[in-house]
Amino acid sequence: MTRKQLIMDSALQLFAEKGIEATSVQQITDHCGISKGAFYLSFKSKDELIYSIIEHFMNNIIREVDRAVKEGSTPSEKLHIYFVHTFKVMSQYTGFAEILMKEKVSAINETLIERIQYYVDLAKKSLEKLLFEVFGDQIEGKQYDLVLVVNGMVQAYLQNFFESCKPFDVIKLADSLVEKTTLLATKSEIVFLQDSSQLYSRIKNYSIEHIVEELDYLQQQTNDRLELESIQLLKEELMMEMPRPAIIVGLISNLEKNENFNWITIYLKDRFN
Amino acid sequence: MTRKQLIMDSALQLFAEKGIEATSVQQITDHCGISKGAFYLSFKSKDELIYSIIEHFMNNIIREVDRAVKEGSTPSEKLHIYFVHTFKVMSQYTGFAEILMKEKVSAINETLIERIQYYVDLAKKSLEKLLFEVFGDQIEGKQYDLVLVVNGMVQAYLQNFFESCKPFDVIKLADSLVEKTTLLATKSEIVFLQDSSQLYSRIKNYSIEHIVEELDYLQQQTNDRLELESIQLLKEELMMEMPRPAIIVGLISNLEKNENFNWITIYLKDRFN
DNA sequence: TATAATAATGACTAGCCGGTCACGTGTCAA
DNA sequence: TTGACACGTGACCGGCTAGTCATTATTATA
Structure with missing residues (x-):
């Protein structure tokens, strides 16, 4: 180590x-x-340590749940897997999950909070996509409400889990959550959140300039030639008037091995895909 | 002031x-x-200040929602009022609500966290009672699940509210939450939380000795003769083998005017009523 | 073995914190 | 006018913090 x-x-x-x-x-x-x-x-500082921890675990959590969900064969199986693995991953990373639960926002540095928020938004995006896969167009218009509420339920159970500290029958919990989600997705009619901007607070706010700055910084963190070149080309492509998605997505795949780049690869993939 | x-x-x-x-x-x-x-x-200390703030606002929040709910004529109207006033009270006490949202558990003194947790549990108890009023025995067995999930949804909307900082159509939100709650209460069948002890982490843990100690402390905080006598009698009654609920509840009503006593009056009322 | 290069140390700095207390300051009654 | 008293002050204390850097230990090289 x-x-x-x-x-x-x-x-x-x-x-x-x-x-x-x-x-x-x-x-x-x-x-x-x-x-x-x-x-x-x-x-360099205590803040950088905190930042690294957040990056590392947030990346892993989102990745691992995503990977598990992809292995489900039917949409409804995927939803079940989503819940099961959310809880499994969280109890695998108990320490980090506890920090997330306890610390929440507050005291720590403002930019760290933003980063956490950003990852939370990414996770919501994933959930939204999944819910569309499972329930199709019948949730059109009420997807934001649904994401918020399902997320809220998961949060509540997670909090309960970390407070009680007792072993959890994850399968049963997932069964229960699938049922609840299905009820809400298929039967609810009164929608509160109408607009994606109401749900995703941070995800849309990154300007191209901001991303290029971030890439400049990340460029100093690696020595790998392929990665350095990819970042350089990525910056050039992004600053063009009409960035070509295919090239961007392609270059990103060169960076996915290095976990330092993860948040930005997830973000760009979502934005240009 | x-x-x-x-x-x-x-x-x-x-x-x-x-x-x-x-x-x-x-x-x-x-x-x-x-x-x-x-x-x-x-x-006496910074901690005492924080403690006072928590006591003051938690008391008021629970009280005000409770009072509003009592004025509803039908059970389903009460549920609607519950949601409306939860959000109204929270946006009235924006500052405190923000602290609750942001700070959550963590850093601050352990006993302060316990006290917050305790109030949260009290609020859950109120919600449980309300849900039984509205939906009757059909929720028997699944009430803990329901409380957790409804609470989770409210939390999620509250968080969203404080992040977006935009005006809120509280009535519509309440409509939406009533619908969602009704769906879950009437149609869901797979229950995860089976046991009250899984939901209420702190509320059952207060021993009579602990309460008497607390009353000893509170006794020093007041000069009012009626209050002093009531506390004395309350202590004596509690230490008897079979405390008589009628006497306890009666004595408590003498203390309800002074907000310092609130948490303990709410607790004892719940325990002996 | 001798020397250079690198890695690791922990005493130290500057600054903030909660909490204290000897010292004004202003207001009464005698 | 004098003394007693309560109210309020802010310099000060001990203890903690993040971060630095001259010194030392270890390793690699010649």
Whole structure:
């Protein structure tokens, strides 16, 4: 295990126990038996550590649920898998999930919150797509309401899970959620959220300039030649008047192996696909 | 306005903006133009301030929704009122609601979290009672699931509200939630939460000794003769082998005017009624 | 083995925090 | 006018923090 991973592991554990703000860098370094100086050889600041943890786990969570869902053969099986794996992944990453539940927004740095929010929005997007696969056009117009409500139910059960700390019959919970979702999708008629902008607060706000800036930053994080070239070409393509989706999506696939790039690959894929 | 209220007002504002942990006592006193010393004439510590804010608003929120619901004539009207007033009260106490949403659990003192959790459980109890009024015995067995899910939906809409910061058509939202709740209450069959202890994490844990201790503490907070006597008698009654509910409920009504006593009056009323 | 290069250390800085307390300041009754 | 008293102040304390950097330890190279 690299020192970076070691630190992230220890930090995650302590953050989950006592909260991010309340855990000092000294405590983290004591916990993994290195010096304070060594910490700052791996991370520029405490914020960068938090940022890395968020990136790492958010990426994995979304990825793993997505991958599992893809393996379902029928749409309704996919919905079931979605619920099962959401809970499985969350209980696999207990430490991080606890931070997400407990810490929520608040104290921590504003840009970190934005990043979390952004991932939450991405997850909602995935759910929206899935719900259309399962229920088709009958949910047209009420999809935003549905996403919000289903997400809310999942959140509620997750919170309950982390408070009770007891083993969970995930299959039964998924059965129950599939039934509830189906009821709401097929029988409800009064819609509250009409507009996608009401549901997705952050996802649309990234300008091309912002993305290019982000790519500039990411370019400094890698030494891989293929990746460096891909980022360069991606920037050039994005700044053209009519970026060609095929090229963008193609270049993105060159970056998917490196998890540092994940959020931006997910974002660009969604935007140009 | 008393100095105490002045401080609580300023603090609430700053807490909502920047988070509880991130707001220093100095900033609070600067904001309301008093000295740091004066702060500690009103509150023993920063924690006591936070505690007071939680007590004050939690009490008011539960009370106001309860009062509004009682004025509904039919059960289904009551459900509608419940949703409407939950959102109205929350947007009336924007500052506090934001703290509740953002801060959630974490960083702050453990006993404060417990107290919030406790109020949340009380609110769930109220909702459970209401759902039985509306849907009768057909929800027997699935009431815990229902409470969790309905609560989750409300939470989700609240969060959405505080993120978007746009005006809300509360009536329409309530219509939508009544429909959704009705669907789930009447049509769902697969139940996940079977047991009340799975839903209410904290509410059952208060021993008589704990309550008597709390009353001892509260006794020092008042000078009113009726209140002092009532607390004394309440303590004696509670320590008897078979406390008589009628006497307890009667004594409680003597304490309801003073908001300091609220959480314990709500608790005892629920327990002995 | 000697030297250069790299990795790791922990004492240290500057700054913020909650909380205290000796010291004004203003207001009464004597 | 004097003294007693309560109210209010802000400099100060001890303790904590994130982050730095001169020093030391370790490894690689010649």
